[in-house]
Amino acid sequence: MAAKRVSSLLLSRSFTSSLASRLTGGKSACQARAISRYSTAAALEEPIKPPVNVEYTKLLINGQFVDAASGKTFPTLDPRTGEVIAHVAEGDAEDVNRAVAAARKAFDEGPWPKLTAYDRQRILLRFADLVEKHNDEIAALETWDNGKPYEQAAKIEVPMFVRLMRYYAGWADKIHGMTVPADGPYHVQTLHEPIGVAGQIIPWNFPLLMYAWKVGPALACGNTVVLKTAEQTPLSALYVTKLLHEAGLPSGVLNVVSGFGPTAGAALCSHMDVDKLAFTGSTETGKIILELSARSNLKPVTLELGGKSPFIVCEDADVDNAVELAHFALFFNQGQCCCAGSRTYVHERVYDEFVEKATARALKRSVGDPFRQEIEQGPQVDSEQFEKILRYIRAGVDSGATLETGGDRLGEKGYYIKPTVFSNVQDDMLIAKEEIFGPVQTILKYKDLDEVTRRANSSRYGLAAGVFTQNLDTANTLMRALRAGTVWINCFDTFDAAIPFGGYKMSGQGREKGEYSLKNYLQVKAVVTPLKNPAWL
């Protein structure tokens, strides 16, 4: 039920209609009882055995699974227990060199960029078909490695991955330059050429979707790629890249290096033979990446970084609906979303009712083994994130915010955290300023639109914003006033393939998804030639 609910939010364009069907029927009370039982049980029960085996743990370079040059491996852990799932080859600078050399050769000598766009498209479409066929195994791997609810992975994320690949496949043969008017008798045209070898560094919160956002446009445009996955979640990328080769991808076109940021990641960023870098992750790391790129070969960089996105509940809002959407905006994916609606601004007229109902909703949130059905929230990804979130919660309490519910770990084992709600949060508190990246909702009170606009914008971040209102004028005003790369009005986390996503301010630069994303992987060449006696100019 929980996953279905989430999927209807993500896949349907009409939040209100799905919400309405959900709120009728009065099932919530008995659901809450059942869920609280799950929640207590979560820590006591034995974890469910994932319905998948880990087959691929090595680096994938030049079409082959290979050990790291150093022979080293690192363990990837099950966040439900902290136990080892598998030991994975640990890529380092030398492995990155090998991967870049393969990608370079595949770009410079082909055949990938020399294939017709139609052929590239066919390979990407076959890849999408194969992923679709292995949907459940891939989803299980994702849940096992990351801790996200299996239903969310199986019913939303893997299908979305397939959707994105098909979307980009369709772009391959529609990449156009321009013919350009000149100030004299010249024929001018621009060629939109692939940029070359792209280095891509992806995070652990949506391993597959981030893969699709990055790899899809890069390959559609005819580039070759070295992809570094997050050390927390290396498994799914290796699995699907194997499928991509089965679909006909030539060797060396996409190389996957598992490993750590300071070693493999840094090597990729500083590499003189990498022509372009794309990164999704924290703002801190983003700074390092930009710096390394600048110091090496000035490669252009796309950054999709952190956020502290406001979710604004307006005076006219229907409180029940607003609570549900604000809850989803923050708690989805264990709160591990860069665009999480982590500052919930509520108009004073509805504030008290909102806090009460938001607390009740958090209490009902079903937390437990993500492989169990109807679970809304699994464990956080690893102990580092888990500890960090608990530190933020303590900071919230220390700074005088009111802890309405949660605030602690759930159970003894694994990285489960109780859904946490703070009210009476002030803008200058740490929990209102920094990205927590966990299931911690902070509720702030406001009086009028100008005030909330100013406060919502007074952040170094600018990734997304949510607006909840029926009033057309309010919606029109806020959508322009908010300095963020995405504004969701009466919906949240709507991530269609064609909708561009990216940050203002320190939330990053560049846009992913949609037609905009192609720009990241193309460079423009102007070609000029004189015209003799042209019939027109």
Add this chain to the structure above:
Amino acid sequence: MAVQSNGNGSLDSRVKVPVPQIKFTKLFINGEFVDSVSGKTFQTIDPRNREVIAEIAEGNKEDVDLAVKAAREAFDNGPWPRLPGFERRKIMMKFADLIDENNEELATLETIDAGKLFFLCKIMEIPGAAETIRYYAGAADKIHGETLKMSTALQGYTLHEPVGVVGHIIPWNFPSQMFAMKVGPALAAGCTMVVKPAEQTPLSALYYAHLAKLAGIPDGVLNVVTGFGQTAGAAISSHTDIDMVSFTGSTEVGRLVMQAAATSNLKPVCLELGGKSPILIFDDADVDKVTELALQGTLFNKGEICVAGSRVFVQEGIYDKFLLKLKEKVKNWVVGDPFDPTSHQGPQVNKKQYDRILSYIELGKKEGATLFHGGKPGDRKGYYIEPTIFTDVTDEMTIAQEEIFGPVMSVFKFKTVEEAIKRANATKYGLAAGVMTNDINIANTVARSIRAGAIWINCYFAFDRDSPYGGYKMSGFGRDMGMDGLKKYLVVKAVATPIYNSPWL
């Protein structure tokens, strides 16, 4: 008393009427003002007093032939299409400046010829024409084709070329705006053209031709043939040396233009035709604001506007309040001499339109609609008509179906959003619609559901140079204004050539 007349058609002393000297009355062909081949002329009439303003050369087929010959030569061998875009831009900018410099004179011509409010011509229509020319001047060096992704080893690209010689047939209700929105993009594209203004309002187009020449537009690029639809208009539509026709006017005539284009050289046509546009007012709307919008939406320019909101649908919860407010506001609506700055509404353009509107009003009464306000001719010499409002109108009445093109509003009551959408769409037209609500969901639903080329939410007549404008269904096809308005004057040519050993495809 809706019509506040000054008695016997004479203005009171506070209204200063400029007496314009009519400088241009001949055809403008190949850079010269010339008599028509036949030597015939026709009269253009001042609708304020039914008096003759001037005798105008009456262009006929032979004159159109001469104009097309000049335009053809200017296109095939002349400098205009061969100038770089930035040079065309420079000349067009000068043209726009000259329009501004002659604002007062142009506004006067427009008012005496069309009966339009003088102050609005001065502050809106004439400056608007200049701005439109500037908008398209800026587009002249931004006409791009594309390089293509061919599926084999070919370099492919498209050229967006000027279509050639264009025929423009423009109406009498906004002579200056229509002139600029047709001529502007065609000039920017590098086309040459023959413009036929409406026989009711030939004066401003001839003046613009004069200014174009002063600005440096080469001879033959812009030709103006004044005359009638059946003769000059038909000659343009059926001319085998005209490459494209752009027409704004009635749906009836649009059909003739398209037929003539089809039976001659299959030239593409762009038609901007009639409308019966709905204004949908929902329960949550601000009564004061929407009453004002509905009134303006119907009565602006004496109702002589193709996008007039002539069907006003009001939701039952606000219906009575709306009528009350309407009564109050329409009382202050002043019909009077268009030179009088206190007038809201001048005379209809000519006797034919005047008679036609009055006959529709009679028909409305006969078919059982309630005459809520007005309904009578004004008590002065010109073609003045009271602002007229019908209530209890049903969808099948003639006044609910046909375009009246006058100051006549029909008010309907509705219950639900679905009903409003259904009834609003139950028309052969689809030009525009107004949606009055502050509910974001109603606004979004209705905006996508109405089959019309322009949707104005909590506003009306939101025309903008950058906003394309045109019809669905029998309101026409093709778009004027915006960068879409430029497209119809361009043809796409695909060029392909083999490439060898390309590092990428």
